[in-house]
Amino acid sequence: MAKGPTVVELLTQAQVEGLSLGQIVLKHQAAQLEVTEQDLRQKMLANLQVMRNSVAEGLTGKRRSMSGMVGGDAKLLEQRRQGGQTLGGDVLARVAARALAVAEVNAGMGKIVAAPTAGSCGVLPAVLLTVGEEIGADDAQLVEALFTAAGIGIVIAAQASISGAQGGCQAEVGSAACMAAVAAVELAGGTAELAVHAGAMALKTLLGLVCDPVAGLVEVPCVKRNVTGAVNALIAADMALAGITSNIPLDEVIIAMGNIGRAMPCSLKETALGGLAVTPTALRLKEVFLGAGQD
Ligand code: SF4
Numbered sequence: 001m002a003k004g005p006t007v008v009e010l011l012t013q014a015q016v017e018g019l020s021l022g023q024i025v026l027k028h029q030a031a032q033l034e035v036t037e038q039d040l041r042q043k044m045l046a047n048l049q050v051m052r053n054s055v056a057e058g059l060t061g062k063r064r065s066m067s068g069m070v071g072g073d074a075k076l077l078e079q080r081r082q083g084g085q086t087l088g089g090d091v092l093a094r095v096a097a098r099a100l101a102v103a104e105v106n107a108g109m110g111k112i113v114a115a116p117t118a119g120s121c122g123v124l125p126a127v128l129l130t131v132g133e134e135i136g137a138d139d140a141q142l143v144e145a146l147f148t149a150a151g152i153g154i155v156i157a158a159q160a161s162i163s164g165a166q167g168g169c170q171a172e173v174g175s176a177a178c179m180a181a182v183a184a185v186e187l188a189g190g191t192a193e194l195a196v197h198a199g200a201m202a203l204k205t206l207l208g209l210v211c212d213p214v215a216g217l218v219e220v221p222c223v224k225r226n227v228t229g230a231v232n233a234l235i236a237a238d239m240a241l242a243g244i245t246s247n248i249p250l251d252e253v254i255i256a257m258g259n260i261g262r263a264m265p266c267s268l269k270e271t272a273l274g275g276l277a278v279t280p281t282a283l284r285l286k287e288v289f290l291g292a293g294q295d
Pocket residue numbers: 119120163164165168169170172173210211212213217218219221222223225270
């Protein structure tokens with residue numbers, strides 16, 4: 001049985017009080033934690049700065065993972081973007097390069113903000129920093145968008161899961177994409193209702209995504225899945241802002257995600273016993289990088 005807050009409850013409160021989802025989440029969190037809203041804003045501002053730093057560091061291409069499988073790809077894509085060569089256009093490439101950058105920093109044991117997890121840390125900063133640039137948002141607006149994302153993450157954690165070990169990668173990258181899509185719509189000036197539709201569309205398209213990390217490391221396919229989550233969130237936000245809605249409400253999508261996670265075999269939930277993790281190449285990489293024998 002589902003417990004905890006629901007999206008529709010947040011949405012109703014936002015509409016009744018004439019506030020954004022981010023403002024409602026901030027208000028509730030401040031009351032629950034018995035701190036001032038200003039204190040929480042300051043803490044979130046610090047998170048925003050960590051996000052910015054991780055993007056900047058990742059784009060230098062200097063951070064490599066311990067195994068050597070991951071690192072330097074964000075810089076490659078950023079160089080191609082700066083050369084005006086990308087097929088998908090500048091905004092898409094900026095989002096993708098930033099998602100790679102932050103996920104590479106995480107794989108290299110650098111400092112990131114888990115949003116909602118370390119494995120999915122690239123999605124939210126990539127989307128929000130880029131959308132923020134596009135609309136000329138200031139830090140206060142970005143901080144509010146982070147509260148929007150946090151509120152959705154709280155609901156997902158309560159109603160389903162944000163853990164790859166419990167729900168597969170849909171619970172990590174899927175949840176991050178959902179959070180980013182909702183926050184991006186509010187950041188861009190869309191209503192809370194449209195924002196929630198964006199979240200539903202972003203999460204729906206990642207349902208069923210398994211967790212199958214090569215050698216059990218949060219590197220492959222994790223880093224590149226952050227790009228998928230971020231781009232997916234951006235498009236879901238654009239669809240919602242265009243007036244496209246999800247036929248299935250976000251609360252029901254979240255419950256479905258939890259049910260799918262429970263139905264997934266353990267081999268596809270962070271155990272590295274299935275999916276990509278047991279391909280011949282993955283097993284070879286595991287042996288090379290970790291010195292482990294093939295199971
Ligand atoms: S594949 Fe697994 S470890 Fe990697 S990001 Fe997804 S949930 Fe996390």
